[in-house]
Every structure is written in structure tokens, then in C-alpha cells.
Amino acid sequence: MSAQSSTSVTLPDARAAFEHVSAHIAEHGIEPEPLSAAHHRFRYEGSTIQLQHDGAALTIALEAPSPNMLYFLKESAALHLAEIDPVAAEGLRWSDQTAPVHQPVNFSELTLLRRSRTIPGMTRLTLEAEDVGVLADGGLHVKLMLPANRTRAPVWPSVAANGVTKWPKGDDRLHVRYFTLRSVRPEAGEVDIDVVEHPGGMISDWALEAAPSDRIGVMGPGGGLPPEQQEGLLLAGDMTALPPIARILESLNPEASGHLVIAFPESADPASYLPPTTLDLRSVAPERFRQEVVPIVQAIGAEHRIRNAWFGGEHANAQALRQIFKRDFGLAQGAQLSVAYWRQGRRGDARRETD
Ligand SMILES: Cc1cc2nc3c(=O)[nH]c(=O)nc-3n(C[C@H](O)[C@H](O)[C@H](O)COP(=O)(O)OP(=O)(O)OC[C@H]3O[C@@H](n4cnc5c(N)ncnc54)[C@H](O)[C@@H]3O)c2cc1C
Known part of the structure; x- marks a missing residue:
């Protein structure tokens, strides 16, 4: 409806x-x-x-x-x-909002049930919510949030009368970052979110330290539709992009063809994390990925016709690959997407535009 x-x-x-x-x-x-x-x-x-x-x-x-x-x-x-x-x-007022609304419709709290190690360097959080079903449709990504001052009790976002989200300020400010729902199981009331471990990151540290029954705020989902063109695909990403890549692979039809370039620990088998794929897989050790991904993608593009390209990873790689997708591969908007998932040396707030 x-x-x-x-x-x-x-x-x-x-x-x-x-x-x-x-x-x-x-x-x-x-x-x-x-x-x-x-x-x-x-x-x-x-x-x-x-x-x-x-x-x-x-x-x-x-x-x-x-x-x-x-x-x-x-x-x-x-x-x-x-x-x-x-x-x-x-002063804007909406016809469907006749009484005060306390929380955004897409906000909920998730409770940590358990954590596990998927592959070296990545922690899987299994979380439960009252209505996990709302996270099942409408996109792959969510905003996770914690009080920026971890000694304070959370004050979650509310809704202004004009329909805009009111974010707590000052001491109650929230630390908000994008993550991907690796899987949503409405029947079990559970979701999995895979977090790359990088010491000093607030959510990354929470993922390693939180105890079962600890809570984290979530808003979403949104974004991350699978590519429509499934021949001549190029999917590339560092470890932060493995969860969306896994979900995109799950959504492809069995005839999909193209290339997959990922950062993956040498001690593990990509098949232990990714679903079976018909794409040609090239896996690079995470510590070399940032230096090597751009020339690898260029070489693939020089040999093969790329019809749809997708990248998620560090900002400098995302900038360089966006140019290559547009200029060298000649891909129009809608046939290419290169997104900065994080930026070396800089904290990234999901409430600002990600470039
Ligand atoms: C659409 C989207 C989906 C995403 N999905 C996922 C996901 O499923 N899993 C996931 O792990 N990440 C994902 N990310 C990336 C994640 O949002 C960032 O890594 C985020 O900065 C982590 O937040 P934090 O609080 O741990 O660290 P922050 O407080 O944001 O950062 C602290 C410091 O750590 C550095 N840093 C941040 N990320 C990394 C990293 N991966 N490696 C090394 N240093 C880093 C920053 O440069 C900064 O100096 C996604 C990003 C986007 C835009």
C-alpha cells in the first residue's frame, strides 16, 4: 500500500x-x-x-x-x-503529520545478540530489533549511531513539525556512520552487519567491545540498488565494500558476466564470504589494495568492454575510479557509481554528503 x-x-x-x-x-x-x-x-x-x-x-x-x-x-x-x-x-506542514511525531519512521534501536569473526579483520554483529521486517526492503545501507560522548545516555533523533529530522546537538551529539545490512532475517528477528576492524573508529571499536544486550541506533534502509545491466559488469571494492558486493552478487542472474576486484585477506578463501559468482574474481591483499586497484581496473577496461562499473572504498581510489569509469570506459550516469566509503585520516559523518 x-x-x-x-x-x-x-x-x-x-x-x-x-x-x-x-x-x-x-x-x-x-x-x-x-x-x-x-x-x-x-x-x-x-x-x-x-x-x-x-x-x-x-x-x-x-x-x-x-x-x-x-x-x-x-x-x-x-x-x-x-x-x-x-x-x-x-513553517511547512504535511497533510499526514497532524500530531507531533517523536521518532523518524525509519529509526529503531538494535540490540547486540552476538558477535562472530567472518574473516580476519572483520567482525560480524548479529543484532535484533522489534521489527526487523522494516529493514528488509528499500535498500542495502543504514546509518548506525552512538552518542559521540560515550559516557552519556543516548538522545536519539526526533522529528520537527516540518518533517525534517532533528539531530541532537552539543553534548548529546550523535556519531553517525553508514553500514550495510549483510543479511536481514525477519523470521528470526535478526540482522547481520559486518564491520571492518580499524582501531580508533568509534563504531569499529564498539563492534569489538560491546556486550550482548548493548544497544545502537539505526536509520534506514536506503540506497544500493543492484545494477540493471548484468553483462560486462565491473564490481570493485575494499573490505568495507564486501558486504554490499556480497548482496549485489546474490541479486545477479545466473548469466551475469564481468569482473570482480576485491580486497581480501590472503589467509582466507573469498568463497568463505562471498556467494558463488559467475564473475571473474581477482583478490588483492587488503594492505596492497589501495595501491593496486586503480591499475588493475584500468587493465581490465583496456581488455574488456565494461558496460556497468561499481566501486566502494577509500576516497582517493573512489575519485580516481570515477574519472576512469566516465572518461576511459565512457559510462554515463546510471551505468557507473564510485563511492567513497571512508577517507584516510578523516572521520566521515553519514549526515554529510558522501562524495
Ligand atoms: C554506503 C556505505 C556503506 C558502508 N558499509 C560498510 C560496511 O558494511 N562495513 C564497514 O566496515 N564499513 C562500511 N562503510 C564504511 C564506514 O562507514 C566507515 O569506515 C566509517 O568511517 C566507520 O566508522 P567508525 O566510527 O568506525 O570510524 P570513524 O570515526 O568514521 O573513523 C575514525 C578513523 O578511522 C579511519 N577509517 C575509517 N574507516 C576505515 C577503514 N575501513 N580502514 C581504515 N581506516 C578507516 C578514518 O579515516 C578515521 O581517521 C560504508 C560506507 C558507506 C558510505
Whole structure:
């Protein structure tokens, strides 16, 4: 069943706001379907966004396949409107939010059940939640969060009247990082999240130290759709990207073809972590991966036609490979994705854009 909401906001220049929000959606590669000069419809992964103005007010009507997606669309709309009119964005009210909402619909607490060692350098956290089912659909990634000051009791995010997430500030600030749901088992009420061990990382340290029944906040899921093109694939990533790579491999059809380049400990067998694959596998020791992945990918691209490329890993590698995917492989938006999963020497906050 779809979830719906709408809002109408009076603005000094409703037409300029209509054009700004419309152009911003188009920048994400979602083209408008003009229903009239003052009424655009956008369709994206099962959701519909309608923007309309009459010169005095901007109306936004949203329809999404899940409450989680609707929450994301409402928040995005309010944040984009705030770029041009913060006061109007603050005053925005949604038709489906008639009473105060205390927690974002996509927030829950996870409780640690047990930890195990998947491969050297990676800890598997098995966690339970009241309703694990909500994590089963809508994407691969979640935001995990802990109080930045670990001596304090958590104050979790709440929701402002305009639909935007209110993040605790000051002493109650949260440390928020992206992770991937390696598996979700609604029938058992459990999820697995695999965390790469890197001393000094707050969530990485929590993964090693937390005791059963300790709790961590989670928001999501979102992102990480599998590639549509399944011939001439190139998937590459360091150990932080092994969980999404495993899930992408699980989703591919049996005829999928292409190449897989991963960081993997020499003492272990990739088949002990990854599902069976028809892709040609090249595994590189994690300590050499950052130096070697770019020339390896270039060499594969020089010999084979790559139709869809995907990378997750350290920032400098992600930057270099994005250029190669676009310039050397000639791949358009939608056929290539290169994402910085972490950045050497810098803490990465999942509330900021990942480049
Ligand atoms: C979409 C997405 C999905 C992700 N999925 C996973 C996942 O399933 N499993 C996973 O382990 N990671 C995953 N990551 C990466 C993870 O978010 C980062 O590694 C994050 O910085 C870890 O948080 P932290 O609190 O442990 O360390 P932080 O406090 O963020 O970092 C502390 C220090 O550690 C360094 N650092 C961070 N990550 C690493 C690393 N991997 N190796 C060496 N040094 C590091 C930083 O440069 C910083 O100096 C994902 C990232 C994205 C964007």
C-alpha cells in the first residue's frame, strides 16, 4: 500500500521556488514530466513527486511505496525549500503529520545478540530489533549511531513539525556512520552487519567491545540498488565494500558476466564470504589494495568492454575510479557509481554528503 502526503506553502515568489526544486530533482537524473508549465510530475523507483504553483503558493504532493520512502521525500523537499526560503521551509506542514511525531519512521534501536569473526579483520554483529521486517526492503545501507560522548545516555533523533529530522546537538551529539545490512532475517528477528576492524573508529571499536544486550541506533534502509545491466559488469571494492558486493552478487542472474576486484585477506578463501559468482574474481591483499586497484581496473577496461562499473572504498581510489569509469570506459550516469566509503585520516559523518 502506498503512503501519501502533501503540503502547500505561500511564498513571495512561488514560481522561482517551483523552478528551483524542479531543477534540483532533475540534477539527480530524474526528468520532469510537464503536465503544464506550472505542474511537473517526477517518477522515481515507485515514488511520484508532483510540484505545482499558482504564482502565490507552491504545492508538493508525494506518493511513495513505503512510509520510509515518504519520510525521505518529505525531508528532502523541506531541506531543498530551505535553501531558498528557510522561514517558509520551517513553517511547512504535511497533510499526514497532524500530531507531533517523536521518532523518524525509519529509526529503531538494535540490540547486540552476538558477535562472530567472518574473516580476519572483520567482525560480524548479529543484532535484533522489534521489527526487523522494516529493514528488509528499500535498500542495502543504514546509518548506525552512538552518542559521540560515550559516557552519556543516548538522545536519539526526533522529528520537527516540518518533517525534517532533528539531530541532537552539543553534548548529546550523535556519531553517525553508514553500514550495510549483510543479511536481514525477519523470521528470526535478526540482522547481520559486518564491520571492518580499524582501531580508533568509534563504531569499529564498539563492534569489538560491546556486550550482548548493548544497544545502537539505526536509520534506514536506503540506497544500493543492484545494477540493471548484468553483462560486462565491473564490481570493485575494499573490505568495507564486501558486504554490499556480497548482496549485489546474490541479486545477479545466473548469466551475469564481468569482473570482480576485491580486497581480501590472503589467509582466507573469498568463497568463505562471498556467494558463488559467475564473475571473474581477482583478490588483492587488503594492505596492497589501495595501491593496486586503480591499475588493475584500468587493465581490465583496456581488455574488456565494461558496460556497468561499481566501486566502494577509500576516497582517493573512489575519485580516481570515477574519472576512469566516465572518461576511459565512457559510462554515463546510471551505468557507473564510485563511492567513497571512508577517507584516510578523516572521520566521515553519514549526515554529510558522501562524495
Ligand atoms: C554506503 C556505505 C556503506 C558502508 N558499509 C560498510 C560496511 O558494511 N562495513 C564497514 O566496515 N564499513 C562500511 N562503510 C564504511 C564506514 O562507514 C566507515 O569506515 C566509517 O568511517 C566507520 O566508522 P567508525 O566510527 O568506525 O570510524 P570513524 O570515526 O568514521 O573513523 C575514525 C578513523 O578511522 C579511519 N577509517 C575509517 N574507516 C576505515 C577503514 N575501513 N580502514 C581504515 N581506516 C578507516 C578514518 O579515516 C578515521 O581517521 C560504508 C560506507 C558507506 C558510505
